[in-house]
Amino acid sequence: MASTTARPLLLLASAVVLASFLATAAHASGLFSTLPKTLVVTASPTPGQVVKGGEDKIKVTWGLNKSLPAGTDDKYKTIKVKLCYAPVSQKDRPWRKTVDHLNKDKTCQFKIVARPYAGNDSIEWTVEKDAPTGMYFVRVYAFDAVDGELGYGETTDAKKTTNLFQVEAISGRHATLDIVSICFSVFSVVSLFGFFFNEKRKGKAESK
Amino acid sequence: MRAFHLSLLSFFACFVSTFAAPPLLPIIRDNLNLTAAEIGYAGIASVTGAIVARIAMGAACDTVGPRLASASLILITAPAVFFTPTVSSPVSFVLVRFLTGCSLATFVSTQYWMSSMFSSPVVGTANGVAAGWGNLGGGATQLVMPFAVTLIRRSTGAAKFTAWRIAFYVPGLFQMMTAFAVLIFGQDLPDGNFRRLENSGDEIPQILFHGVRNYRGWILALTYGYCFGVELTMDNVIAEYFYDRFNLELQTAGMIAASFGLANLISRPVGGRLSDEVAKRFGMRGRLWTLWLVQTLGGVLCVILGRVNSLGGSIVVMILFSFFCQAACGLTFGVVPFVSRRSLGLISGMTGGGGNVGAVITQLAFFRGSKYSKETGITYMGIMIICCTLPLCLINFPQWGGNPSSSSSSSATEEDYYMAEWSSQEKERGLHQASLKFAENSRRERGRRSACNTAPANDTPSSSSPAIFAV
Numbered sequence: 001m002a003s004t005t006a007r008p009l010l011l012l013a014s015a016v017v018l019a020s021f022l023a024t025a026a027h028a029s030g031l032f033s034t035l036p037k038t039l040v041v042t043a044s045p046t047p048g049q050v051v052k053g054g055e056d057k058i059k060v061t062w063g064l065n066k067s068l069p070a071g072t073d074d075k076y077k078t079i080k081v082k083l084c085y086a087p088v089s090q091k092d093r094p095w096r097k098t099v100d101h102l103n104k105d106k107t108c109q110f111k112i113v114a115r116p117y118a119g120n121d122s123i124e125w126t127v128e129k130d131a132p133t134g135m136y137f138v139r140v141y142a143f144d145a146v147d148g149e150l151g152y153g154e155t156t157d158a159k160k161t162t163n164l165f166q167v168e169a170i171s172g173r174h175a176t177l178d179i180v181s182i183c184f185s186v187f188s189v190v191s192l193f194g195f196f197f198n199e200k201r202k203g204k205a206e207s208k
Numbered sequence: 209m210r211a212f213h214l215s216l217l218s219f220f221a222c223f224v225s226t227f228a229a230p231p232l233l234p235i236i237r238d239n240l241n242l243t244a245a246e247i248g249y250a251g252i253a254s255v256t257g258a259i260v261a262r263i264a265m266g267a268a269c270d271t272v273g274p275r276l277a278s279a280s281l282i283l284i285t286a287p288a289v290f291f292t293p294t295v296s297s298p299v300s301f302v303l304v305r306f307l308t309g310c311s312l313a314t315f316v317s318t319q320y321w322m323s324s325m326f327s328s329p330v331v332g333t334a335n336g337v338a339a340g341w342g343n344l345g346g347g348a349t350q351l352v353m354p355f356a357v358t359l360i361r362r363s364t365g366a367a368k369f370t371a372w373r374i375a376f377y378v379p380g381l382f383q384m385m386t387a388f389a390v391l392i393f394g395q396d397l398p399d400g401n402f403r404r405l406e407n408s409g410d411e412i413p414q415i416l417f418h419g420v421r422n423y424r425g426w427i428l429a430l431t432y433g434y435c436f437g438v439e440l441t442m443d444n445v446i447a448e449y450f451y452d453r454f455n456l457e458l459q460t461a462g463m464i465a466a467s468f469g470l471a472n473l474i475s476r477p478v479g480g481r482l483s484d485e486v487a488k489r490f491g492m493r494g495r496l497w498t499l500w501l502v503q504t505l506g507g508v509l510c511v512i513l514g515r516v517n518s519l520g521g522s523i524v525v526m527i528l529f530s531f532f533c534q535a536a537c538g539l540t541f542g543v544v545p546f547v548s549r550r551s552l553g554l555i556s557g558m559t560g561g562g563g564n565v566g567a568v569i570t571q572l573a574f575f576r577g578s579k580y581s582k583e584t585g586i587t588y589m590g591i592m593i594i595c596c597t598l599p600l601c602l603i604n605f606p607q608w609g610g611n612p613s614s615s616s617s618s619s620a621t622e623e624d625y626y627m628a629e630w631s632s633q634e635k636e637r638g639l640h641q642a643s644l645k646f647a648e649n650s651r652r653e654r655g656r657r658s659a660c661n662t663a664p665a666n667d668t669p670s671s672s673s674p675a676i677f678a679v
Contacts, residue, residue: 054367092243092578095234095452129367132238172239172369177293180377185287188384192283195391199276 030149031100038072039153040065043138045165053169054129060112062140062153063120075150076117076142082108083127086156086164089134102149108139117142133169211325214394215274215318216338218282218386222311223345224352225289225379226254227469229305231350231447231462232357232372236301239369246298248576251444253306255437255567261313262564266557269320273396278317282387285311289380293373311383315560318342320553324397333480336538340476343534346443347469352378354462418629419551425558427599428544432559433566434596435503435536438510438589440567442468442533445575446526449582454519464523471530478531479538491655492546492608496600499539503597506532510590514583537563546605546650549643550629566596608653622647 044059045051051058060081064073084107090096098107112125137156144150156163229236229250237247261281268277288307295301318338326334356375360366366374419425447465450456456464479502486494509529516522540559547555570592574585604610606620626647630640 092245093237094244094578094581095237095448129369130238133241169239169241170367170369171296172367172373173294173296174370177370177373181290181294184290184377184380184384188283188286188290188387191388192280195279196276 030102032102032105032152033100035102035149036151037153038065038068038151039063039140039142041138041140041153041155043155043165047163048165050166050168051127053127053131053133053167055126057124057126058138058165059122059124060138060140061120061122065153072151073117073119073142075144077145078114078143078147079117079121080114080141080143081112081123081125082139082141083110083112083131083136083167084108084139084154086135086137087160088164089136112138127167129170131167131169133167135164135166137164211321211394212334212338214386214390215278215314215321216341218278218383218390219314219318219338219342220345220348221379221383221386222282222285222314223342223469224349225285225383226305226309226312227346227349227443228289228308228353228376228379229254229292229301230444231353231458231465232375233448234451234458234461235357235368235372239372240296240298240301242298242301243577245577246302247448248571250298250302250305251441251575252568252571253302254309254444255312255440255564255571257306257308257310258312258315259561259564259568261310262316262560263557265313265316266320266553269317270553274317274321274324275390275394275396278314278321279387279390279394281313281317282311282383282390286380286384286387289376289383292376292380312564315339315342316557319556321396333477336477336480336541339541340472340474340534340538343439343472343476343537344470346439347466347472349379350443350447350462350466350469354459358459414634415551415554419548419554419558422548422551422555424547424603424605425551425555427603428540428547428555429558429562429565431499431503431597431600432537432540432563433569434593435506435533435540436560436563437566437568437570438506438593439469439530439533439537440564441570441575441589442530444567444571445582445585449586450519450522453583454522456519464526467523467527468530471527472534475531475534476538479535480542481538482535483539483542487542487653487655489656492543492605492653493610494655495539495542495653496603496610499536499543500597500600502532502539503536503600504594506536507590507593507597510593511587512590514585514587514590543603546653548629549626549646605653622650622653626650 039062041060041062043061044057062079062081085096087098090098090107096106096109099105110128110131113123115121137154137160139152139154141149142151233247236242242250265277265281268280271277272280285308288304288310292304292308295304319335322334322338353375356378357368357371360371360374361368364371364374446468447461450464451458451461454461482498482502483495486498490497506529509525509532513522513525513529516525541556544556544559545552570589573592574580574588575582580588602610605625607622607625623644626643627635627640629643634640
């Protein structure tokens with residue numbers, strides 16, 4: 001009885017596993033070092049400008065590098081614009097590490113926009129509230145129909161030292177929270193003393 | 209039983225507060241712009257405070273009783289938890305983690321309270337379960353905190369950097385409530401409370417002298433650092449490890465990390481029970497051998513954990529590792545009660561403090577900064593566990609034997625061992641009576657074969673299972 005139900009279950013399980021393997025294989029991405037730099041990207045912040053998270057906007061413009069032969073972008077179907085950490089903000093922070101394998105790369109953790117490729121394009125984006133304080137640049141990836149990376153462009157140079165701007169994150173703190181914290185803390189300590197006095201009083205009453 | 213539940217709950221709450229930050233580190237590290245080194249220091253700070261606090265707590269219990277001592281500590285450290293939502297720099301983060309971590313000294317008051325309220329045949333179980341289920345807090349918090357953040361974000365739409373702050377009121381309020389419960393509903397002894405513990409007439413300097421002189425206490429302090437200390441380290445690093453290495457959601461990483469601490473539900477009590485069962489047949493040698501074996505196997509599994517590359521494999525190995533690691537904690541306190549009778553409290557405190565020292569050393573060496581990746585750190589930690597468990601082979605009790613020696617010296621007796629802690633003047637004053645009684649009852653630690661040959665057969669089960677007697 002167990003084997004007759006087990007066999008179709010086993011088939012189903014292996015089908016699921018195989019499907020997931022294929023799915024990941026379809027997204028099998030290559031290495032960043034082999035990706036051609038085909039796009040020209042500019043962003044509105046000037047080098048060193050401080051942009052406030054949750055408040056300020058940046059404008060990103062991108063398009064194919066005109067000096068490349070026509071038809072380079074024939075296969076480009078979608079575009080992803082991302083906010084990326086500069087090396088100074090990656091230092092001693094392994095969770096932001098740059099890895100050549102694009103699947104594992106953690107340099108660009110914020111997606112500004114993903115849209116179909118339309119040649120020259122631009123977007124105005126309010127910096128997310130979640131963006132931490134640090135130095136950043138913008139990178140644009142071009143994908144083909146099966147989400148494979150075909151090319152990229154970025155606002156900085158190969159060493160990622162020029163044209164960086166700073167994001168100043170929200171602190172997350174609020175005056176209300178500060179007040180609540182003080183109140184609870186005071187209550188905690190005062191009630192301790194209250195209990196102690198009570199114990200002493202009871203002790204005196206009992207000993208009488 | 210009320211005392212059992214109250215002390216257990218408050219100890220649990222302290223664990224929840226101390227390890228509330230680690231599962232939220234992926235958010236906190238971005239909010240406070242922390243580097244890997246700063247995260248490491250915060251983790252070290254969280255377990256450093258309790259080293260001294262545990263020893264001080266022992267003294268406090270002696271003077272004002274466990275009820276007031278533990279409630280005071282909990283209410284004094286609660287502000288540290290309440291001020292965590294206001295931190296805005298790495299230094300303030302390290303500071304609040306340090307102050308919050310001092311609350312882990314409630315381990316001592318919990319054990320002390322259990323030992324005052326429960327009779328000998330069950331005091332071991334009471335202590336083992338209280339310790340194990342308290343440690344559970346370190347696991348529960350990894351589930352609760354990410355869940356709280358998600359709930360807060362969904363209901364208030366708060367930004368990530370605000371939501372984690374609001375979430376911290378959960379452990380803070382919980383901790384405060386348990387302290388109130390202890391004060392309102394608890395009592396120190398079966399007959400009521402006491403303002404000052406009746407002094408048995410013993411002197412602290414003598415207790416200190418005999419405790420510190422006993423090399424077995426030091427070895428156990430070291431080895432406890434590599435089961436309990438490792439458990440504390442894992443509570444600090446495991447959520448971030450899973451989040452970063454396998455690209456999981458915060459809540460998923462929290463769930464997996466939680467299973468490490470949650471294994472305490474059975475693993476630590478099982479360790480204590482195992483110690484008792486083995487002692488029935490093989491006596492103290494059995495306890496020591498089993499402790500060595502279980503802890504070493506834990507170390508091996510830790511090495512494997514650092515090498516496994518798949519998510520599923522990592523989870524399985526981690527759960528197995530947690531069982532062995534926490535069972536070793538329970539097994540350790542199967543040996544501790546027998547090291548010294550006069551300085552029992554001190555030896556327990558040293559062992560407990562040694563656990564925290566192990567956590568500090570391990571985090572300093574392997575989990576600070578970016579020198580080692582977390583998986584390499586975990587592997588090295590496993591190797592260190594194996595090495596630091598070896599000193600157990602050096603422990604020898606003249607009356608029972610030790611790890612590698614096959615038989616005890618036939619002329620040594622339990623009385624000789626425990627009476628060596630008292631001078632003849634002290635014996636004249638009759639201070640040694642409790643130790644003498646304990647020595648008689650501990651004859652069962654010779655194991656089945658030898659115990660049958662000893663006369664007189666002690667038929668009173670007054671100390672039948674002091675095994676998991678963690679005071």
